[in-house]
Amino acid sequence: MSKPEVDWDACEGCSTCEELCPEVFKVMDNGKAHVIGPDKCNTCNCQEAANMCPDQAIKFVD
Numbered sequence: 001m002s003k004p005e006v007d008w009d010a011c012e013g014c015s016t017c018e019e020l021c022p023e024v025f026k027v028m029d030n031g032k033a034h035v036i037g038p039d040k041c042n043t044c045n046c047q048e049a050a051n052m053c054p055d056q057a058i059k060f061v062d
């Protein structure tokens with residue numbers, strides 16, 4: 001199953017992904033979204049988070 005990754009060079013820390021998928025993404029002290037639950041992606045709507053990310057910073061890897 002593919003898992004989400006965040007490109008920190010692109011992420012602006014807007015928290016949109018965290019609001020949509022709080023089990024998967026969390027914006028940390030460095031102002032970037034971290035993937036805290038890569039295997040939780042099937043219980044939320046990570047594709048929506050990727051679509052809504054203003055920086056297209058969320059990718060999916062196998």
Ligand code: SF4
Pocket residue numbers: 006010011012013014015016017018025027032033049052053054055056057058
């Ligand atoms: S939605 Fe995109 S820019 Fe916003 S915190 Fe998440 S990864 Fe970063």
